[in-house]
Amino acid sequence: MAVSYHRPTKIIVDLQAIQQNLANEIKHNQGKDVFVAVKANGYGHGAVPVAKAALAAGAMGLCVATLDEAIELREQGIEAPILLLGLLPLSAVAVAEEYRVAVAVASLAWLKQAQPEIRHALKIHLAIDTGMGRIGFQKSEDVQQAVNYLLSEEVFDFEGIFTHFSTADQADTTYWEKQHQRFNDILTGLSHLPKYVHTSNSATTLWHEGVGNMVRYGIALYGLNPSGNDLDVSYPLQPALSLESELIQVKKVAKGEGIGYGKTYVTPKEEWIGTVPIGYADGYVRKMQGFHVLVEGQYCEIVGRVCMDQLMIRLPHAIEEGTKVTLIGKNQGAQITLQEIADYLDTIHYEVICLFSERIPREYL
Template identity: 45%
Template structure:
C-alpha cells in the first residue's frame, strides 16, 4: 500500500454520489441510468466511482475513449459500456470481443466499421449518434434514415440511438426546442423497442424529465455539481458535492509591512502579517489564476497571496496558527464553505473543469 506523506488530498464522498444517482433515478421515472465516468470520472476516480455506481444498481457506464472502456473491462466491470466519442477501425474487433458498445458518428464511419469488424465474433454493438445541433460528432438529422438502414443491413447490433443537447443547461430556447423536435422525428423512424433511446444529459434530466425515454446519461451532476447557475436555481432536489480538497499548513512566518511575496513580487504586505505556506501549487491543478482565492482555516476565509508556485502557495492569516493546522481548499470546514463554483469563477471557466484539472499528484481518498 502506498503511503502519502504530503498532507494534500482530495476526499471523495462515494455516499454522496450514490444519493445523487438515487435522486436522478426517481426524477427519471424508471428510465435506466447511464453513469458517465469519462475523464477518470471527472477527476473523482473512475474505478471507485464506477464500483459505487454499480453497487447502487447502475448497470450501464459511459466513457469518452476506447482506452477508458478497456480500462474498465480490465478492472472486472461486466456492465454495459458505451464509448461516446470516436473509435478507430483497429478498436472495433476489441469492442466485439469485450462487448463494448461504440458510437456511430458518421456515414463514413459506418462504412469503415462494416469493413473492420471481424466475422465470427459477436456483432458490434452500435449506438447511432445523431447531430441535432452540437455540430461535434454524429450523423446529421437528414442522414439518419440512411444510417439506420445501413446499420440494419450489416452485421451490427443496433443497440441504441442518442443525441446531445447544446443548451439544456439554459432557459429553453429555439436551439434546444429544435434539437428536441429533430431527435423525435428520428426516433419515430426507428420504431424498435430493442433500440435504447437516450437523449438527456444531467441538465436535461433535471429540467426535462419528460425526455427520459429509455435512459438518461448522468455526468457532472452525479458528482454533486449543477450543470449551470440557471439549473441550480431550478433544482427540484438537492445535489450533494462529492469532492473536497484539503491540506495542512507546513510553514508559518511573520512578514513585515512593505515586504513582497513569491515570484514577481506581485503582493506587498500593507502591515506586519502572518503568512502560511501550503503544499499545493499549479502542478497539482491549483492554477496561478487562483491568486486571491480564499481558503478556510479554522472555518474562516483567508486569501491566497502572491503568485501560486508549482508546488506551494501562501495564505495571509487572520492570526498565527501552528504548522499542521488543517486547511480546506474546496468544501466545508466548521461554518465555512468554499464551493467548486468559486474556483471556476475565479479562473473564468465552468465547474466541470475544476475536478478534472486536479492532477494525479493529489491522492484521492474515499469514504
C-alpha cells in the same frame, strides 16, 4: 505522474453522496435505465471507485469518452455495459469488440469500413447532431441508410440512438426545443428503433422531458448543478468532492516584503504567512491568487502567485503548522464550493474538477 501520498494534500470523495444523488435520479426517472458518466477519471473523482459505487446503487451502465477509459474499467473487473461517447478510430475496432464496449458512430462510411474488422457483434449507438455541431448524422435520410446497413450486417448490434443538447442548462428553452424536435423528426422517419433511445444528460433530466428510455447521468452524479447558479435543481444534489491540505510552514513576514514569483504581493504591514503544498501542477491554477482558503473556519486570502507546487496565504494570526487547510469543502461551519471557484476563474465547475491532476491522492469515504 506519481501520486504524492507523502504530503498532506488530498481529494476526499464521498461515495455515499454519489450514491444518494444517483438514488434521487433513479426515483426521478422511474422506468428509464440510468447510465453514469465516469469519463475524465470520473470528472476528477476517480473513475473506478465511482463506477463501482454507482453500479452498486443501481446504475445500469457506464459512459466514457475514450476507449482507454473503458479498458481501465474492464481491467478493474467491471462487467457492466459501457458506452463510448467519443468516436472510435478504425484501428481500434477490434479492441472495442474485445473489451465489449458499445460505440458511438457518426457516419455510414465508418460502419462500412469497420465491418470487415468485426468478428462477432459490435454494439452501435448512432449519434445524431441536432444542433450541437460536434459529432453525428444530420440528415434523416443518412440516418435511415445507416440503420438499414446495420440491420443487414450480422456483425452489428444496433443498440442505441442518441443526441446531445447544447442548451439544456439554460432558462431560455428555444434552442433546446429546436434540437428536441429535430431528433423526434428523425425518430419518426425510422423504420426500426433500437433498444435504447437517449437524449437526457444531467441538465435535460433535471429540467426537461427527454426522449427515450435511457439517461446519461453526468455532472449531477457528483452533486454539482449543471447550470451553475442559473437554475434551481428539481431535487437535492450532494457535492461529493472536498480538497484539503495543511500548513507546512508559518512565519512572520516584515512590512514591505514580496511574496511569490514576480513580487505580485507586497506585505502592507507585518503579517503571518502560511505555505500550503499545492500548486498549478496539481490543477490549482495560478489565477487563484486573490481567492481564499479556509483555516480554522476563517477565510484566508491566497497572496502572491500560485507556484507549481505550493501557495502562500495570509493568516489572521500565528497558527500551528500542520493545521488543516480546506480549499474545497467545509471547515468549522464555513464552506468553499466548486461553483465559487468556477465563478472566480470565470469558467465552469466541470473544468475546475477536471484540472485536478493525478498527483493529488483520492481518499474515499
